[in-house]
Amino acid sequence: MISVSNLSIKLDGFSLRDVNFAVKGGECLTIVGPNGSGKTTLLECIAGLRRPQQGKIVIGEIDATHLPPEKRRIGYVPQDYVLFPHLNVEENVAFGLKNKDGLNKAREIMNWLNIHNLANRNVRSLSGGEKQKVALARALAVNPKVLLLDEPLAALDPLSRERLRKELKELISKILNTLSIPVIYVTHDLSEAELISDYLAVMNGGRIEQIGLKEEVFEEPASRFVAEFLGYNTFEGVVVESKEDTATVEAEGALIHVKAEDTQPGEKVALALRPQNIILSHKNELVKKWQHCRCNIIIGTITEVSKIGAVARVSIDAGIKLRVDAALNTPDEFTFKEGDRVYVQFKADSVKLIKQNKLLRLEGEQVSELNAV
Secondary structure, eight states: OEEEEEEEEEETTEEEEEEEEEEOTTOEEEEEOOTTSSHHHHHHHHHTSSOOSEEEEEETTEEOTTSOGGGSOEEEEOTTOOOOTTSBHHHHHTTTOOSTTHHHHHHHHHHHTTOGGGTTSBGGGOOHHHHHHHHHHHHHHTOOSEEEEESTTTTSOHHHHHHHHHHHHHHHHHHHHHHOOOEEEEOSOHHHHHHHOSEEEEEETTEEEEEEEHHHHHHSOSSHHHHHHTTOEEEEEEEEEEETTEEEEEETTEEEEEEOSSOOTTOEEEEEEOGGGOEEESSOTTTTTTTTSOEEEEEEEEEEEEEETTEEEEEEEESEEEEEEEEOSSGGGOOOOTTOEEEEEEEGGGEEEEOSOOEEEEETTEEEEEOOO
16 A cells, blocks of 8 residues: 655745545556646655655655655656667566576566567567556556556547557556555646556646546546546536525526535536537427426527537637537537537536535545645
């Protein structure tokens, strides 16, 4: 297990502030966030490459906060892999092994990762995916207590990245099941985050905004920032009416019905709505179909349409600004165009109401709520 408590570090123009989380052996935590949010700095603190001014890092039963990197038993795969060009693959994998059995251990790991056929290759001749596996083999060869992966697919071209995602997922599952060590995986790619692990942390401005089970974070964003980063439409508003389990919120000129309990008129809130949960229509045709539920039907104007693969992405001005993602069977089936007046329709229970910015702390399998500071 690795636990990080109240970790803080101040650098030129940036700081990590009060970072808390724990990951048990056999679990993988994926950390996401925009560029500059502190993801790599956090990994460097855990690896011992930076020394925090405050807080504690415990690996197993050992306080590693002030240990040098070589004493921490950390396997670290940085973004650019940092392979040694003057060494072949086998020598790269064995580099951190100082005892006489180092070469045997390196060969064992290469066999385990199925890259033994690369042993005598110069690293300059490797593909991006092969370099990634060599860097992973070198990290595992030291028999680490924790494995850190810093955007391992970022250096690859888009085609290779897509092809290697599932393969990397299988490798990480193999590591978790066989070695039973904690894995911390950093990425800015949400599709990777969904695929790789069961736990997710979202960083912003040097802090963890939300952390917990992946499904919980994606389905119940705890702040407007988290919702926006995960791709939701977001807007601020004020509760104007609250009845039983439904609230009506005035948001930037539109009245939005939302499933919510314990709200009070006059309360300021944020609303979040997934682009794929919105239906567009040229006519108000869903009124009868949705009579059994509290629904939102507002009129807006399409300001932009773009088709990306099997999805039509539509921007709409309906008082509030909305993005709609409509699945396509064929590109020709989408009849909406820029300038069209349309009905924008979505169910009340599709709207997430965010009452305050909450921080969550992951303690292995236990997730408990912390008050925002």
